[in-house]
Structures are given as C-alpha cells and as structure tokens.
Amino acid sequence: MHNVIMKIEHLHQLIWMSRPLMQAAEACVEAGLVGTDLTVRMRAVLEMLDKYGEQTVPEIAARLEIKRQYVQIMCNETRESGFIEQRANPRHKRSPIMALTDLGRTVIEDIISSELTLMEEVGGDLSSEDIATALRVVHAVTDSLKQHAGERE
Amino acid sequence: MHNVIMKIEHLHQLIWMSRPLMQAAEACVEAGLVGTDLTVRMRAVLEMLDKYGEQTVPEIAARLEIKRQYVQIMCNETRESGFIEQRANPRHKRSPIMALTDLGRTVIEDIISSELTLMEEVGGDLSSEDIATALRVVHAVTDSLKQHAGERE
C-alpha cells in the first residue's frame, strides 16, 4: 500500500540519518584519540600523509576540500607536537613538504589499525551485499542532492 | 576475492559519506530558503511545531537533541520574525507554548512540500527495496557506532 510514499519517507529518513551517523562516527574517532596527544584535526593531517604520502599544505587542503588557511593551522599544530616535520620542496621553495615523523607514523598507523578493528565489529551483522547497496544508494543520493543544490546557486 | 576486505572498505566509505551527504542535504535546505525570510534554524523550529504541534522551548530542545538555551535563541528569533507566537501554558506559567502563526504555517508547509518534491526527484532512479536496505544498514551502523563510542566514556 502506498509504496511510493513509503519510499519517499524512507529516503527522507535515510538522508537525515546522515547527521547522527556522522556524529556517532566522529565520537568514535575522538574516543580512539583519548590517551594520545592527538586532536581530531591533527589526526586528519596524519591520515592524509599516511594515505597519500608527503605533501604540501595546499595539497592536503585540496584533498580535504577545506581552505588552505585552515589546513595551515592544522599542520602547524601537528608539527609543534612532533608528529610531522617539514622537508625542502624542490618544486616550490616557499612551500615545504610535510612528512610524517617516526612518531607520527607509529601513532597514526596504530589508530587506523584500531579503527579498522572497529569497522569489523560494526560490520559484523551486516551482509556484504547490503553494505554495497547502501553505499551505492548513498552515493547516488548525495550526487543528486549536490546537483539540485548547485542548480539554485 | 578478499570479500571481507571489500566489505570493510565499503563500510568505511559508507560511514564517511555521511559528511558529504549531510552537507549536500543542508545545502538543499538552504537553497530552498532563499527568498523567504527564514534561516535554517528558524526552519527547524517551524518544522517541529508543524510536525508535533505547539510546544514549549524545552520540549523542542528535547526533540532536536540540543540545549534549551540555544533553542530559546532560535525561538526568540523566529518569534521576532512573526512566524510563531506565544500562548499561555496552563501547565506552566513561566513557560509559554510556542505556536505557528498563520504566516508561519503557510511558510513551513510550502517549504516542506517543495522539499518533498525534491525527495521524489532524488529517489527517482532508486528502487524502493534498495532505499529500505540502505536505511536499515545506516540505522544498524549508527547504533553500533553509538554503542562503541559510549563504551569508552
């Protein structure tokens, strides 16, 4: 009965579950940082360096899709805490390359590894197929919403 | 091949799609508000009153799961703009009931209706079953993450 209405209603709920989902995910990340000297934003910097290799501040900003000025602050903090260091950039003398220190690498890899363990626990009950479906739907919905929001600009 | 790894990888992506999804959804809401005199937070107040009927500030705060002090500010603004009005509360003389004005009701119902139309467009390509699956998965993941984050407190 009224299958179309159910569909729209579920879609609506799915979209607005994004906030609690994000908050829950961020809370888990934060919880995993307790005891380390990392903040969430330092963790983000380390993750980019670990995942994509050493980079400049503007490169990190592009990948995180936030402004370089803010990433600069994040990197300065991370560097003050000894998790990253600057290296000369042969391609641009004013823009040093940020690289993980040994400490930084150890810390971020520990954290990512324990986050992976968490993923396994969270995924425990769910089928591979259902997760794939969910991902596909969420992608499609996000793209569609982006398009609609963009049009009105 | 390595199905388990794919599953975890998809789950990871699904979880972190929550941020772009939320941002896209919020951008759509904002875009829909252009031209009205509503702000996003006034819209939130109106939606609660339209959906659950007239309520006090603390009740709205409980439903939005944010602090009553902030909801107070939101409601004061919304009232100054003429979208809601106060009514005497027989159950608590210091805590008036917030109610939609005719203007407020018209405005919020127009907005919700056009947002519903957007939902229909966004859902167009997707099957009812897949949306239901996605919603179920996202619910399960959120609950699981909440539990894990809570444990560490």
Place this chain on the structure above:
DNA sequence: GTCAATATGACATGCATAATGTCATTATGA
C-alpha cells in the same frame, strides 16, 4: 630576462552551531 600573474605562509576577522555556566524567578511535589 622581464614582468605580470599566481601561489604560499602568516595573520586577522567573522560566522554558524552549538556547549556550558550562572542567575533570578517560578513552579512543582513530597
């Protein structure tokens, strides 16, 4: 090689979305 355009770091400011703390004034309920 010159020179305009661009990139970068550094710094300042602003803004939205809250959380937190406090106070005075009611209400409420045991």
Place this chain on the structure above:
DNA sequence: TCATAATGACATTATGCATGTCATATTGAC
C-alpha cells in the same frame, strides 16, 4: 511549607570552518 526542579535570560567559550589581506616568493608567457 519548603526543598527541588524547571524555565527564561544572559554571558562566555569552543569548534570548525570561510573570508580577506599582505608581503614575498615563484612561475610562466613572452
């Protein structure tokens, strides 16, 4: 009645960015 809780009002702080500006360094077109 009286301790306790609820409420509105106000002040302060935090987080996570965006935006603007500047000086300087760098790049690329010519």
